[in-house]
Amino acid sequence: MAHSPHALGQAGEDAAAGHFQALGYEVVARGYRHGRAEVDLVMRQGATLLVFVEVKTRSSGQYGPPETFVSTRKKELFRLAATHLQEELDWRGDIRFDIVALTLLSQGFRLEHFEDAFY
Secondary structure, three states: OOOOHHHHHHHHHHHHHHHHHHOOOEEEEEEEEEOOEEEEEEEEEOOOEEEEEEEEEEOOOOOOOHHHHOOHHHHHHHHHHHHHHHHHHOOOOEEEEEEEEEEEEOOEEEEEEEOOOOO
């Protein structure tokens, strides 16, 4: 089951979005960009919570857990994009930064959801 890195990433984002939707969240944005920053998913739970999600998809666990691939610089850019989107939406509710780590298995993805992964 060969996937190009882009196709694998897309499939991972689809799976992550589905995971949040099953929990009652709605998609606000996918691939939200602000300058050099990109947020894979922005999800909203009602009128009270906006969740900025970094999706990490790997074809195997060979290089360590996917959640370890979020660098300090990436977190800075992520926060910058989040701040900009909050201003754009005039968001007054809470925010949270989550990481969804997906590892490709023969029967689909193993999904791990880390809430409040960083600040």
